[in-house]
Amino acid sequence: MSPTIPIPTDFTGTLTGQGGAGQVRRSVLPGGVRVLTESMPEQRSVTIGFWIAVGSRDESPEGYGSTHFLEHLLFKGTDQRSAMDIATAFDRVGGESNAATAKESTCYHAHILDTDLPMAIEVITDMVTSALLDETEMEVERGVILEELAMAADDPSDVAHEALAAKVLDGHALSRPIGGTPETIRAVTREQVLEHYRRWYRPDELVITAAGGLDHDEVCRLVLEALQRSGWELPDDAAPVQRRSHLPARAEVLEGVHHLVRPVEQASVLVGGRSLNSMDPDRFALSVMNTVLGGGMSSRLFQEIREKRGLAYATYSFSAAHSDVGYFGLFAGCTPDRAEQVAAMMTDELERIAQDGITPEELDRARGQLSGGTVLALEDTGSRMARLGRAELVTGEFTDLDGSLARIRAVTSDQVRDVAGRLAASRRATVIVGPQM
Known part of the structure; x- marks a missing residue:
């Protein structure tokens, strides 16, 4: 099967x-x-x-x-x-x-x-x-x-x-x-x-x-x-409603830097743009790219911004996928006077992957991180219940554990570079939440 x-x-x-x-x-x-x-x-x-x-x-x-x-x-x-x-x-x-x-x-x-x-x-x-x-x-x-x-x-x-x-x-x-x-x-x-x-x-x-x-x-x-x-009416011939359309939706990206003033000690910095929807064929490559870029302590954002330069305590990347549109973000929390510098560094890391790709060691590590996380997540009943909900409501297909792991292992360095290129080429917005600058 x-x-x-x-x-x-x-x-x-x-x-x-x-x-x-x-x-x-x-x-x-x-x-x-x-x-x-x-x-x-x-x-x-x-x-x-x-x-x-x-x-x-x-x-x-x-x-x-x-x-x-x-x-x-x-x-x-x-x-x-x-x-x-x-x-x-x-x-x-x-x-x-x-x-x-x-x-x-x-x-x-x-x-x-x-x-x-x-x-x-x-x-x-x-x-x-x-x-x-x-x-x-x-x-x-x-x-x-x-x-x-x-x-x-x-x-x-x-x-x-x-x-x-x-x-x-x-x-x-x-x-x-x-x-x-x-x-x-x-x-x-x-x-x-x-x-x-x-x-x-x-x-x-x-x-x-x-x-x-x-x-x-x-x-x-x-x-x-x-x-x-x-008391609900339950006719025998009633059919379930159709799932949401995955046709691309229209939405604008308001480019530039958007500063929201808040009386806090640390600025929250986000750089983001449009990404992939929940059924895009490149979504597994995106998961690998996101892991390399900002998915853990060995990620590029963590190593470059926190470990090497000490510019932030927390930094990561993410992608939010919906039926007809998705978006991505690069996050860091830093002192307000470093916000623009950190935003530029995060963008540089994304563009480096888009231009130069990732190393074989990074590819192997990301595959292992995603594979291990997938297996561990499915050890509890709640995760498996949610997997069924996603299969029914979002993707319209059920992928078992072997299938999920095979899709992760099949991702290549070229696919990661290509999907990073799609994100890097998109219009981007920067949000800074912090004190008056």
């Missing part, structure tokens, strides 16, 4: 059983609900996630911040359970429950003992399908979210990352902060949040992924029974 399996939206069956994976299966339930599981018989726990392919990019102009607001409100109660009931359900069994909003998806997840999986399915199904969105609770949570945004605004690194996304994706919905802004959170109404909830929280949008000590057929049975009790 191939280590990489395409997943048509109507596919049902076994995806793979090779390459360090347990049996991975996918079913489409009535209503178009998709269930993907990975059986790990040696585990006594399960991580389960309920995914909706809605993120901050999908919000209407009058409802900015609704997706993240919903993430909070779904824990505040249903017709059947109070907020305390939801919290107590997981606390009494030593489990953990949480949620995460991203720019293209929202996930409600729990890590529990295998014997407590029926409870987790019942409770999260109730939250997802039957949230009250009580107006009083919404006002309480509005204050909580404003405090969360204030905490992020006090972190200059967070401010720099949000500003870079806004500068390199100008005009695109992905440029907006996931949590909204204080102004949009104060302005959004219950009716707008409720409309967002009704638009996206539907059977054909729902994806459930789970990994650990489980039986696929039993998970499907429990999910279907919980959904039937919820």
Whole structure:
């Protein structure tokens, strides 16, 4: 069986059983609900996630911040359970429950003992399908979210990352902060949040992924029974929604240096531009290039800026990939009077790779770093649950461990130089968050 399996939206069956994976299966339930599981018989726990392919990019102009607001409100109660009931359900069994909003998806997840999986399915199904969105609770949570945004605004690194996304994706919905802004959170109404909830929280949008000590057929049975009790309509002939398009999107890069004044001792410096989307064929070469450039203590940024010159404590590079566009960034934290010097040094390192490539030793080290990280990441049920979610929502294909490692090992020095050239040739913006200069 191939280590990489395409997943048509109507596919049902076994995806793979090779390459360090347990049996991975996918079913489409009535209503178009998709269930993907990975059986790990040696585990006594399960991580389960309920995914909706809605993120901050999908919000209407009058409802900015609704997706993240919903993430909070779904824990505040249903017709059947109070907020305390939801919290107590997981606390009494030593489990953990949480949620995460991203720019293209929202996930409600729990890590529990295998014997407590029926409870987790019942409770999260109730939250997802039957949230009250009580107006009083919404006002309480509005204050909580404003405090969360204030905490992020006090972190200059967070401010720099949000500003870079806004500068390199100008005009695109992905440029907006996931949590909204204080102004949009104060302005959004219950009716707008409720409309967002009704638009996206539907059977054909729902994806459930789970990994650990489980039986696929039993998970499907429990999910279907919980959904039937919820009152959702589940027609037998309903199909899942199609995945997002990967056609390139339009977005502007606002070039130049953008200085955001904050009363801090250290400047947070980010240089970035457009990168690859989540399905670009060069994404594995990009991972290797990013590892060599700024992916660890042996990376070029760390060695040149911190170890040799002592200009920063923290420095790294990253790439953020979305369905139709991506962007990259080079980060360092340094004293304000060195900000422009450090920004230039980071750019120079990227351009050196684009011009001269990397050494065989760097290629071998990056492959090993990525391969080891991939294997270690998949040793817990949470990572495997998330891998299934990404396969279903983002890539439309499942790649087992052997396949992932083979793709990393197949990257060549020429491919790394070429992808660095693509990034180096892109228009770039520099963000500096620090005191008045």
